[in-house]
Amino acid sequence: MTLDQLRIFVAVAERQHVTKAAQALNLAQSAASHAIAALEARHDTRLFNRIGRHIELTEAGAAFLLEARAVLARVERAELTLAEYGTLLRGTLAVQASQTIASYWLPRHLVAFRLAYPGIDIHLAVGNTTQVAAAVDSGAAEIGFVEAAVPSERFTLVPVARDQLIVLVPPGHPWEGRGDVTIAEMMAAEWVLREPGSGTRSVFEEAMRPHLRSGSGLRVVLELPSNEAVRAAVEAGMGATALSASVAAPSLEAGLLRQVPFPLPEREFYLLLNRERAPSRAAEALVNIVTDAYPELLAQGA
Missing domain, CATH: 3.40.190.10 (Periplasmic binding protein-like II)
Incomplete structure (x- = not known):
């Protein structure tokens, strides 16, 4: 049983006329007749009674019409769903x-x-x-x-x-107001950074790698799982950090953090x-x- 057979059956049943149904579906009359005959033969059930030049549904045909309409309605809804996804309506x-x-x-x-x-x-x-x-x-x-x-x-x-990372310290930190900070001072400082796996930390550590001695690293005293937590910890006076300029902007404007003029690359x-x-x-x-x-x-x- 195909959807085309169901559509032809419904069209014939609604018009009670094979030729008119075929014309409505833009099919040859023989194609419509063959589809009805194929349904009846497959299920060994008569769907229409032929009375003179007209046809009418049998009891089985009337029951089948309800199911066929329901199936075609579901198909129409399914096609509409695909169309809505394809046109970004849902x-x-x-x-x-x-x-x-x-x-x-x-x-x-x-x-x-x-x-x-x-x-x-x-x-x-x-x-x-x-x-x-x-x-x-x-x-x-x-x-x-x-x-x-x-x-x-x-x-x-x-x-x-593109984004810019910057080095930040709290007010009163020894680096505040400095024109430059040495690599040795960076190595000796206590750092508050995002957790391993974060993009901010990966980019910062990669930028620092050429300046570090073999086998050495930054003194990370606190690892926190969010930008906001890192920012708040440094605002409270805990060490230095590197964050996006966008993240730091409100704290810089409020005077809660100070930017250190240490060059970091854009990312x-x-x-x-x-x-x-x-x-x-x-x-x-x-x-x-x-x-x-x-x-x-x-x-x-x-």
């Missing part, structure tokens, strides 16, 4: 982003996406760079946003923004896609919002 998009991006860069883009596609539900999760990569790898998130490059052939990395924010999964229409729409050069950038990242 759907769900799972996104995971590292903390700095989720708190300071991504929200305005999510607002723009929501205004453009109000039928799409966005599920945003927040984690560090390692957690975001794991979510995209497993399929828990379709799109990831990270603060450090993820070295894996399974991912396509698309640069979408990239990356959009992360799984190479083995084709992006959905919703994912493509979000990527188009965060960058105007999606096809070209994807080609570069592939």
